[in-house]
């Protein structure tokens with residue numbers, strides 16, 4: 285079966301919580317239900333929900349969380365964010381993340397977004413490779429941290 289051909293993309297809703305928690309646990313090996321509950325609740329309270337779900341035969345197999353905002357970090361334009369992307373390991377390497385990201389980018393473009401930001405840990409090679417393959421490059425901002 286070709287997962288990509290059978291894939292449907294739709295807007296993420298709060299009822300996707302269980303499926304997202306399950307995929308996240310498959311990827312990271314820990315159950316982060318509380319974290320996702322809070323995250324989806326925050327997302328739900330926003331007027332712009334642009335996050336997406338990928339389904340194959342009505343089963344949730346991936347998600348991409350995005351956001352749109354302006355004037356943050358002194359950036360004077362409408363900017364888009366890719367917050368998190370996750371594909372069920374069984375369905376990885378089939379082009380699903382690429383399809384999800386293209387759809388999100390198309391939707392952000394329609395909202396007037398010209399630049400999309402994302403943050404990736406230096407150790408997440410799959411994500412770094414994926415964003416590289418999508419055409420993302422190193423931006424001008426640098427990440428600062430203070431251990432306390």
Ligand SMILES: CC(C)(COP(=O)(O)OP(=O)(O)OC[C@H]1O[C@@H](n2cnc3c(N)ncnc32)[C@H](O)[C@@H]1OP(=O)(O)O)[C@@H](O)C(=O)NCCC(=O)NCCS
Nearest residue numbers: 308369370371376377378379380381382410411413414417
């Ligand atoms: C990174 C991730 C989103 C890619 O999803 P995917 O559906 O497998 O990606 P695609 O099939 O669309 O891959 C597109 C390109 O990205 C790159 N890529 C994707 N996964 C890769 C990997 N594991 N290693 C190296 N390159 C990778 C490749 O260049 C690939 O193109 P190719 O297949 O022609 O080589 C997926 O592996 C994932 O969910 N990883 C975990 C991410 C995570 O930790 N999220 C936070 C917790 S939910």
